[in-house]
Amino acid sequence: MADRTPEAGTPATPENVVRQEGAQLDFSRDMSYADYLHLDEILGAQHPRSPDANEMLFIIQHQTSELWMKLVLHELGGAIAAIAQDALPPAFKMLARVSRILEQLVHAWDVLATMTPSEYSAIRPYLGHSSGFQSAQYRCIEFALGNKNAAMLQPHAHHPQRLALVRRAYESPSLYDEAIRLLGRRGLPVPASHTARDWTQPYVESAEVEQAWLTVYRDPRQHWDLYQLGEELTDLEDAFRLWRFRHVTTVERVIGFKRGTGGTGGVSYLRKMLDVVLFPEIWRLRTDL
Template identity: 75%
Template sequence: MSTEKSTDKSPEKIVHEEKAQLDFSASMSYGDYLHLDEILNAQHPLSPAHDEMLFIVQHQTSELWMKLMLHELRAATTCIAEEKLADAFKMLARVSRIMEQLVSAWTVLSTMTPPEYTAMRPYLANSSGFQSAQYRCIEFALGNKNAAMLKPHAHRPDLLAQVDAAYRSPSLYDESLKLLARHGLPVPADHLERDWTQPYEASDGVEAAWLTVYRNPHDHWDLYQLGEKLTDLEDAFRLWRFRHVTTVERVIGFKRGTGGTGGVSYLRKMLDVVLFPEIWKLRTDL
């Protein structure tokens, strides 16, 4: 006869244990950890338009993705400076995937038709994505520096300080060129020590350094991988910009933006900005 105690439980005991497992009053719950009360109550439509909720949620979620993007970009830039390249590659790959999420977000917003946007537009006043401090920090971190883009944040000293710090710091590409030089590639001196607040200017000398890497990838494998991670990143960023401009044109046509820009005309100019020019040009010259 077995001496083991029966593990059978009565239905009443099972129900009691399940209730105990579902009671989070004495511990941290999912909602507590994510501060869902604050997040889900941060949508405050100003108009009676049904579609304003879409507009708000799309931009708020985009700002959350951009927060993560900045977290990864800053860390990747530091890792490149410290030659922790495996870590940097993982972070840059994540940034490219985040941009894919942002492209998809424009697809959702494109379901808003012109009459639906027109119904809520007067309630936006002068607020505009053009004023996003996080987006400006991303542009600066990727090397698209422009002093005029500090002005939209002058009314918020805390935000201005963040944007200004990104404006004055070496970009991801600046640190990448420094890395090439440390590995013995002949990067021109004026691209290694310069005024980081100035827009990047393409250089034949920098292209020659990258060409050395791409003509001998097995001899410069980490630098070759870095070049391709940067290419992936800019490829994804171009798609994000393109979906932005096409969505805006689809919804408002060629009206001026609420923030005072030319709207579509301004956004189309941004499509011509090349962040890592030598990495793209070398493909023709290989």
């Protein structure tokens, strides 16, 4: 039987479907899909420097990752502000979204892993010293999650706007800082050294903070929203660790143990990052429960 549109007897040709659905075809005066998304700018932002066709994959992989990281920062900033205002339900939604975005970033490495060592070697000379190590947005994510390091400001010193962005994240309370401050506001015994400190300094694990979290985890019904916050933070760090791990394995697969284009040790540097624990007391308390 011939395919028909809802109007009996009218063939489902593209022209008839457009007419019957009332679809608009003339966008000479109205905003179109491409206009709204600025697709001309986005799709015109790929400028390979090498003659090798695989460079397009390399560029798009990193550009799309930067777009996802922009959303991560948007959601993390909202979550940090919400926790500071004791508004946990919106924060939970934002943190859950960040964890899902990190899953997307993990799977993005699967695509880059299709690039073989010889293919990467063909484009590497054209990359200069550019490196993901220099990503301002990634550094802001690290700082927002509490991994503070003043030396990581230096790669952005040549660009005032990017430096200001990274410095703001560096000088602000991290997600975990705000979570601990919330514990204190709820009457849990959190030391002043962890609720009012120099936010630029790396976080130092505290037995008192662990005891505060243990109080929450030993009586989830009484502290349900704080308990849920702890689990959202656990989910987030779990996803972040997977992203870091997939990064290491992809880099090792593609370049082995060569030094990174940005001057780091490459795989050796990335493996050190696997040992960084962002929310230490939340992981340690599981042993003591």
